[in-house]
Amino acid sequence: MSSSPARLDDEALRASRQDGTYPRPQLVRPDWADLTGTWSFAFDDADEGLAERWFASPDFGRSIQVPFPFESEASGIHDTGFHPVVWYSRELTADDLAAAGFGADRRLHVHFGAVDYRAQVWLDGVHLGAHEGGHTPFSFDVTDVVGASTGAGAERATHTLVVRVEDDPFDVSQPRGKQDWRLEPHSIWYHRTSGIWQPVWLESTSDVFVTLVHATPDVPGGTIALRLDLNRRPAADADVRLDVVVSFEGEQLASQTMRALDVTTALVVALPLQTNGQAYEELLWSPEHPRLLDVRVTVRADDAVVDEVYSYLGLRSAAVAGGHFLLNDRPYYVRSVLNQGYWPESHLAAPSPAALKREAELIKELGFNATRVHQKFEDPRFLYWADVLGLLVWAETPGAFEFSPRAVARLSAEWTAVIERDLSHPCIVTWVPLNESWGVQHIAHDERMQAYARSLVSLTRALDPSRPVVSNDGWEHVDSDILSIHDYEWSGEVLRARYLDQDACNAVLGGFGPAGRRMLLDGQKVGDRPVMVTEFGGISYASKAVPDDAWGYSKATSSEDFVDRLEAVVGAVAASSFVAGFCYTQLVDTLQETNGLLADDRTPKAPLETLRAVITRTGPAGH
Template identity: 80%
Template sequence: MSSSHARLDDEVLRASRQDGTYPRPQLLRPNWADLSGTWSFAFDDANEGLAKHWFDAPAFDREIVVPFPFESEASGIHDPSFHPVVWYSRELTADELAATGFSAGDRRLHLHFGAVDYRAQVWLNGVHLGAHEGGHTPFSFDVTDALDSSSATQLLVVRAEDDPLDVSQPRGKQDWRLEPHSIWYHRTSGIWQPVWLESTADTFVTLLHTTPNVPEGTVTLRVDLNRRPTTDVRLKMAVSCEGDELATVSVAARDIGTTVVVHLPLQSNGQAYEELLWSPEHPRLLDVSVTVLEDAASAQVADEVYSYFGMRSATVAGGHFLLNDRPYYVRSVLNQGYWPESHLAAPSAAALKREAELIKELGFNATRVHQKFEDPRFLFWADVLGLLVWAETPGTFEFSPRAITRMSAEWTAVIERDLSHPSIVTWVPLNESWGVQHIAHDSRMRAYAQSLVSLTRALDPSRPVVSNDGWEHVDSDILSIHDYEWSGEVLGDRYRDKDACEALLGGIGPAGRRMLLAGQEIGERPVMVTEFGGISYASKQVPDDAWGYSTATSSDDFVDRLDAVLGALAESSALAGFCYTQLVDTLQETNGLLADDRTPKADMATLRRVITRSGPAA
């Protein structure tokens, strides 16, 4: 059991300078307690725990290291077989409560979960706090009224349920079979992102969104409180850059939600406005603080939170992807976000930083996190280091009302969670028709795909949306193509110029699927090849079922093949970018640029040279 504090490098809190350990980097409070570590654990294969009230007096027979899934080696359990129901328990100590600044009578204590796959119920001292569904989305409970003031410790119990055979769950690359096969991997069940405590006053901030407007030189701040104010509550909002104040506003909070447009005077100089802009080359972050004054007359502070944002725009026009209204060539890599020792859970906060660093060192300016909503701490490092991100849903495998409901709810929750990250420049609600396998001739599936695009634009009109990455687009702002052709000569012919790309998009694509549905026009939308390559080269031990889309026999052969496919796309006069498959070997998929331990399969400088030949130099 351990406790921790957000560590900032200045006396004045600046969220842009946090150390990457805080689980919710864009709504930061300085005092919190990390509940990672050893918990008690039990399988409930007979599903009897609820009936036998395990939440009252758990006597679990195992130990597990949280937040690692029980299937993984890092958890200490390392049992990848089917266990649909599991239980956890641990005691919360007085020191951990104190680390949050909690004191009985004038503070509220909150228990947070980054993610539990797939369904969770939580108890404290036998009191049922509530339930949550959604394997990738955060949730929390106010536990204050369940505390036992007569005890030095508080008993926390969690029940997690994850049916491996339920293909209506948004599950991404998690296999429904007992052993990984083809492109699917070991499951990640139960608690797999941080669990932590913090305390607040009775009135506190629950959400802080920032939406920049580069042409206007403004940022829109949305602040949600936990309840509608009943007293004279005011919000003081400040924006700063490198410790220098840019703007401060103070407004009355009349409802749960307050939205304010903040003007940044420095942006009025048209010759200097780019100095504050965020980009991969210059990832300038601006800090935000919000102070809740519960009694405006006495300036009594109820809550203070800290965040950051990037002044940048992400749009499309004239066949280009535009970053800050300038054409920007997207040089991306597919990232599964999977580690052999911990599965979808990162082995450490430092590993998330290193992942972003490796992508940049290879010469990429973007990554597509594939079939996973990534840990917000990775997005923090993408913001800090300057790495564009395509955010993609983990797909369901069936089309049904239950799958539609689950996907829509989880997608909505993640957009709300991640809306303010400047690194995220594209939303991808569907991939390769997963969950809508018959979209080409089933009007219901087309309507569903269109509804996800419309929902995304309603929640966030500031970014492009790809309706169905790879093929069978219904309404995409970027026309993306998946093409695992191994011959550089063939690729070169397919994408040589605008006419070649339009011929491909107007018919059947490389995977034998129609590219555009519902009579769409290609128009001026940018075209990108967002999956290609996939060259297998097992630089270490070769799995029996190792595979890729073509196979290299040596490191030199691997580089030559990589150079051929990347070079073919580099010669295109029509493409706006690409996404290479993939960053890291993942189980039987030995088609990474790096082995599963993140070591490169060829000299890093050589890989970078080959990768950066497409588009502007990194």
């Protein structure tokens, strides 16, 4: 098996103009080899593979389509049973290495987008390393292994990559989100997503190369704070320089060169065009005008180019003040939809790169300007399309279900890694480390859980002070920049009265909320923080075959009834003179949850233009 070259064309070297297939859209190199496709596969229910050294001579009897979880139909396995240990194997051919640009004086790397939950990796029987965390990327430098196996007297045409994955379905200290711990999905939980579920690919680099490009814009200052990481500190006597060029639609806006003296180089790039206060908005990013600036970073060692990467950014700010969410320092009414990021044929893995683009397009076509990706760290290629198309994103952790030192350590580590991965996406405007007290079920009474929630907020602000943070979406807030409320009341009249004005909202937030949970802990006051209803609706209407366990928070009997109910609840929340935005539940039917605006095949349950009219009528001028 071999892969065809995946070299990006010249247009795609502008990172803002990719086709959506590259797995790491904000750190692009032109040569890479896609390793998705058919791999060998085996269950290891007796957990005997390590002792029997399966990694040394894999003889797996089944095939699987990577990157689809074995539980899914798209994988070709489609076994939803409990299998806590699985193995994968794939041959890397000379064509794969050539497609990745590997050759003399180059380093070869194998990258994994995400493997749920704990992975160990071998190449030609040599242990490369391990990674824990089901939603975060990792990679290994395999140059020395490939070099040793292809050296004099030891040439081989292919190299064997082996991956062992552990994913204990009963371990509720793992950040797992909506993945069910029971054999079959129940209530609001879904089939599991185990093993490799995001792309695997090869690329080559020089000895010194860029590992991270972070961009934090300062809109009032007309500058961009860049953090550029190298794989290692340059030698003291080495002259390693970083050339940065920022452009928009092919026109250069700024350039800067700095010598790299350490792993991290920080620099501030000024954009002269932004000094014109009457024209500075012409480069800003927003859902209405999703303008992206391209960034090219060139690494030179003694004047020779040793690495070049391509990235992009959006000039925008996200903040809160005076009871409003602010985008680019202006009040912005948030029309959001809850998105589970789940497909019936492939579970949490997208069925194709094109499906990620279509998901963002559908959200926009429905009239929303934002989405809350629920209980999932989404594939970076979806975030790319949100950046390109102009879609605000609330990024949320997949929750653990227990409170323990292990659960705290695991979620904190994954959260840190995802902020590091996604910090430069302009689409992300809010961080949500906890949802509905998952993993901190007794936070109202347990000071340890309160301290944990506060610590996650502080950790988030330490890593990224440029965005609002919601401590615990829905209720029991300890330190939130946005006060979010989950309310599945079905009556439009009740909702309208509940959120009519500031006094009504204060009454909700001042005591036990709609779900019977305390809204504000530690004697907090609303103050000038914006209030949003970030889960509501949930109207069940099965437009296709009705599952036996279909449910929602209220039920419609026809498409017309569905639209009437939708108008009632959306119109009620939007009529508030105080609520700064909303998030409707939900975008798509997901297994037994038949409360989507779309069926699970992404077809609308009423004419799309009708649904759009309901959504876009929201947001009074006062917002």
